[in-house]
Amino acid sequence: MLEQARRAARAALGAWRRAAGARHVRHNAPHVTRAGLAADLARLGIAPGDTLFVHSSLKSLGYVEGGALAVIAALQDAVGPQGTLLLPAYYLPGGTLRAACAMPDYVFDPRRHGTHMGRLPEALLASAGVRRSLHPTHSVCAWGRHAADLTEAHHRAPSIFGMGSPWQRFIGCEQAKVLGLGISMGPVTFYHALEDAMGDAFPVPVWEDRTALLACRDHAGRRWEVPVRPFDQAVARRRIDHPGRGDLRDYFHREFDAAGLRVNGQVGDAAAWWIPAQGFYDHLRQLASNNVTIYASAAQLAARPIGQA
Numbered sequence: 001m002l003e004q005a006r007r008a009a010r011a012a013l014g015a016w017r018r019a020a021g022a023r024h025v026r027h028n029a030p031h032v033t034r035a036g037l038a039a040d041l042a043r044l045g046i047a048p049g050d051t052l053f054v055h056s057s058l059k060s061l062g063y064v065e066g067g068a069l070a071v072i073a074a075l076q077d078a079v080g081p082q083g084t085l086l087l088p089a090y091y092l093p094g095g096t097l098r099a100a101c102a103m104p105d106y107v108f109d110p111r112r113h114g115t116h117m118g119r120l121p122e123a124l125l126a127s128a129g130v131r132r133s134l135h136p137t138h139s140v141c142a143w144g145r146h147a148a149d150l151t152e153a154h155h156r157a158p159s160i161f162g163m164g165s166p167w168q169r170f171i172g173c174e175q176a177k178v179l180g181l182g183i184s185m186g187p188v189t190f191y192h193a194l195e196d197a198m199g200d201a202f203p204v205p206v207w208e209d210r211t212a213l214l215a216c217r218d219h220a221g222r223r224w225e226v227p228v229r230p231f232d233q234a235v236a237r238r239r240i241d242h243p244g245r246g247d248l249r250d251y252f253h254r255e256f257d258a259a260g261l262r263v264n265g266q267v268g269d270a271a272a273w274w275i276p277a278q279g280f281y282d283h284l285r286q287l288a289s290n291n292v293t294i295y296a297s298a299a300q301l302a303a304r305p306i307g308q309a
Ligand SMILES: CC(C)(COP(=O)(O)OP(=O)(O)OC[C@H]1O[C@@H](n2cnc3c(N)ncnc32)[C@H](O)[C@@H]1OP(=O)(O)O)[C@@H](O)C(=O)NCCC(=O)NCCS
Pocket: 017, 018, 020, 021, 022, 023, 025, 054, 055, 056, 057, 058, 059, 060, 061, 062, 063, 064, 065, 066, 067, 068, 088, 117, 118, 119, 120, 183, 186, 187, 188, 189
């Protein structure tokens, strides 16, 4: 009884916070519409038939009339009926892979578990005709032409981001692009695809030794045990998405600009960018061969000037 009341109070507080946040953006940011966003995306170079892996910040776009669903609709307008959208729908209980692995009774259930990745993924997840991969920590959701193929094998993949995963399949799609809406080069999961593909040949030992098996339940109620290998915590603290690694984010931003791979523009009020997936991957591999990774020290960055062939 008490627990129920607590849950209801938490939900009410959450709803009030959301409404207050939206009011603040509505009064303080420029207003943008689905049509305006779709036009900006086209100007940025997003084209019909594209397959997009999108990392986003809703509030960076300005005040979007129609909210997150209007942004999803604008993305769908930009890629058209032959296009595909792929968004992170990760559910990470405890906030890290290691914490999730330490929960003995945790069973991921796509019907019950939402996502911690922001409003746009939440909106896509709640939309009709959307597929969601079955994965205890790094589930993704997808809409469009390649949605089924990108999501269907995640729970059978030997690693989160490697062979059989949505990332590895995404790289193989024509016109595959990683799109950032109002985000830096920090929160970009794509980097991990190279780590899983290279395994022990990757120049940084990014994982802990043990691989845990975490449980998932699929839509038919069947239970799957999925291998998850946590990141080494000390190494993860040096990573590009850590608040203290502005130097790495700046390096990668300028490096991909210098390589002619990053296309920059504006969508709504947000700075936006995209990088073609295959070029992104190949360039990451080339950088890794020079010891420049998303974990590089300042000395390693200094040893390889930006734009060096
Ligand atoms: C963390 C992160 C999601 C925060 O961005 P954000 O814009 O604050 O959060 P969301 O996208 O969830 O949007 C919610 C915000 O939009 C605001 N909002 C609500 N309605 C809105 C509307 N109609 N138009 C614009 N903004 C609106 C909300 O008020 C809220 O802001 P607040 O928290 O200041 O109140 C973003 O910085 C990020 O890192 N995105 C990438 C996440 C990711 O893909 N991670 C994987 C990496 S491995």
